[in-house]
Amino acid sequence: MARPGRIGEFELIARYFAPLARGFRGAGNLQSDNAFLAADARRDLVVKTDTIVAGVHFLADDLPARIAAKALRVCLSDLAAGGSTPFVYQLSLALPSNWTEAWVAAFARGLAADQRRYGIVLCGGDTVVTPGPLTVTITAFGRVARRKGLGRAGARAGDELWVSGTIGDGALGLLVAQGGLRNLSARQRASLEDRYRLPRPRTTLGPELVGIATACADVSDGLLADAGHIASASSLAVTIERSEVPLSVAGRAAVAADPGLWPNVAGGGDDYELVMAVPRRKHAALEAAARRAGVKVTRIGRFVRGAGVELKAGAEIVLTARKGYVHF
Amino acid sequence: MARPGRIGEFELIARYFAPLARGFRGAGNLQSDNAFLAADARRDLVVKTDTIVAGVHFLADDLPARIAAKALRVCLSDLAAGGSTPFVYQLSLALPSNWTEAWVAAFARGLAADQRRYGIVLCGGDTVVTPGPLTVTITAFGRVARRKGLGRAGARAGDELWVSGTIGDGALGLLVAQGGLRNLSARQRASLEDRYRLPRPRTTLGPELVGIATACADVSDGLLADAGHIASASSLAVTIERSEVPLSVAGRAAVAADPGLWPNVAGGGDDYELVMAVPRRKHAALEAAARRAGVKVTRIGRFVRGAGVELKAGAEIVLTARKGYVHF
Incomplete structure (x- = not known):
């Protein structure tokens, strides 16, 4: 995931490869x-x-x-x-x-x-x-x-933003693998590193979301970036309330000791959780689906008219995603 | 296409990857x-x-x-x-x-x-x-x-072996690219090198073969190897008559000057022609299909009971394919 001083992956795809996919609707313009x-x-x-x-x-x-x-x-x-x-x-x-x-x-x-x-x-x-x-x-x-697959486009203003599991463990686990977060217990460090090294894809939850979520992505580029991808593909803005973002025990300990880790938690990648837009009237259906899948889901924000993605602590904006988040 | 002193690609696939494909019939055991x-x-x-x-x-x-x-x-x-x-x-x-x-x-x-x-x-x-x-x-x-796709298995004893276009140009073109075949004219050398550098897949002929060929492969590993793949997948042997193998003008000039090039012609790869098994009663249909596709096809051999692949010049066997031809 080098970051060369050139155009990033998303611009590269938009400029050179999306035109090659124009003739096929199922490519969703990449x-x-x-x-x-x-x-x-x-x-x-x-x-x-x-x-x-x-x-x-x-x-x-x-x-x-x-x-x-x-x-x-x-x-x-x-x-x-x-x-x-x-x-x-x-x-x-x-x-x-x-x-x-x-x-x-x-x-x-x-x-x-x-x-x-x-x-x-x-x-x-x-x-x-x-x-x-x-x-x-x-x-x-x-x-x-047929035609029930979920994509990034499809969220509507007023839909709420939900995530599965816990967020930030992938990026914090990378820090552990690099020798950081030494203030955590050995057990906490091991659990974070394991989350970084071995994704647990939410394969039981995904199929349950059909007919419930209006849009869905996995958290591979980072919560802000991937929620932002849904927002931009749906021509909306999304705001996330930081206090609602679900953290693991180890993740809570890490940010309690160093709140400067929040950009890693919300901006880092490799969580492989699902982030989704869900209309308010589908709450009960979502919670039943999550129970069937054996996965916790948490409401962390909402989609509104506009553009961009904001992480808020109450009224204060604490983080925004860079436009065209580069992951290579 | 290095040839390490280890098991080759086909053994590697058979030993480690084919077992992973057992649960899916459409994989054809790889x-x-x-x-x-x-x-x-x-x-x-x-x-x-x-x-x-x-x-x-x-x-x-x-x-x-x-x-x-x-x-x-x-x-x-x-x-x-x-x-x-x-x-x-x-x-x-x-x-x-x-x-x-x-x-x-x-x-x-x-x-x-x-x-x-x-x-x-x-x-x-x-x-x-x-x-x-x-x-x-x-x-x-x-x-x-549905269910009309052609594979390597399916040839029957008595079926004849046909190929499209001309054979050997890919391997001879590689020799040209490496500075060889200097006795050929500049034009012949250029035409061979072009065949090596830029495959011309037989996309018009392939779909026409449905209902006519009983098995088909492309010539990417070499005529003997790919005809041999059809034979082994169909539990048969195949014999090829060398004098029937269609050569380009440049290919004919090359083997006339140096008959030692025959192993390259029949054993080298990168021709991207089609090699197929066709029952005798389908000759007229095959020739009509080839005309519609604008591609020449030539009968070069036949499938018989047994195992293996032989290139013959009359009664003499001049070349056999190595078992498990390695192309990496």
Whole structure:
């Protein structure tokens, strides 16, 4: 996630790649993470591609099974945000020239474990050798009832902003992995680092949100950025009340000791929670859906006319998202 | 396409990845290049992923539009072999850290030109920065009538082996690019090198083969290897008569000057022609289909009971494919 002094990923996509997707409505002008294709008479396919590179998106010496899980789960998180149930995936594996069969065996065991956990099956792919770092690209397919898939566009003024689980653990876990947050207990540090290293995509909640949420995204770029993506795709503004943002025990301890960590909590990425717009009249349905999924959901803000995203503490604006948040 | 002293790509797939695809019939046990998914009430999706790496699959200083074309066309060739018509694709672009906006713009122009040429549209993807070489992964989707897609399995004893176009130009073009074949005319050398650098997938012929061919593959690993893949997936042997293998003018000149080039012609890759099994009673239909597609087809051999692949000159066996041909 280098930040070169050039145009960022979102501008790059808008300027050069969105025009290439104009002829296909299911691409949503590349403003959503997912593409939507017809699957059969009753269902659509939700399609998501993610690439992770050793030394950029994960540590090169990480366990092969954990790299496999990360590669698959970042896609599963987007499929969940689309309201879909995991189906099949394609795997492209670019192996460094010093690859070993033992490494591939452990990587495949990691995939097998996650296939069982999430109910998804490999359906094809490619394997090459690269002079560069290990690079894993997964294109994952989920299924959702025809035309019922959730995207970033669709929120309406007055809809409330909800999130699943707890926010900020991914970014705080990265600080722990880098040797920071030494004032926390060993157990708190371990729980944060684990959240950073191994996404837990909300695959049980996502499909339950169909017919309830008007828009949904996963928190991969950071709460403010991803809530902001929903707002901009829906031509709205969104305000978030900081005191409502759900934190883990470790996250609460971290910001209590150092309130200067709030930009990490609200602006950092890798939480892989779901953030969604929900009309007020759907509260009871949302809470029932969350109970069925076994996931906590919290109301943290609302969508209003306008543009932009604000984090507020009462009347005070404490943080705004940069326009066109860059994550590469 | 390094050949490490380890198990090859086919063994790697069979041992570690095919077991991961057991739960999904459309993956065909990963023995075909393509996966098949339901597309709608009447059609299937044919899905193919290919990764190309700078310095491995193309020269790092190649023109960006040509890299874009190569990445897309190697997938289109497989979609054609599946009998499908191009539909949409996902693009994952891992840019080296010194990427420039001008390079991306030219790459996108190359994609745009091929989108018009082949009737395919971008539907999503991912863009990352890598410390390694430029790496392009495309997952392409074609459409074919429900359960009519062509795979490698399906050939029957007695079926004849046909190929489109001319064979060997890709491998001979690689020799030219490396400074070889200096006895050929400048024009012959240029035509061979062009065939190597820029695949011409047989997208008009592929869909015409539905209901005619019993199995089909594209010639990407080499004629013997790809005919052999059809034979082994169909539990048959295949014999090819060398004098029937169609050569271009430049290809004929090359092997006339040096018959030692035959292993390159029949064993080298990157031709991106189609090789197919066709029952005798379908000859007229095949020839009509080839005329509609504007592509020449040639009968070069036949499938018989047994196993393996042989290139014959009359009664003499002149070349056999190595078992488990390695292309990485």
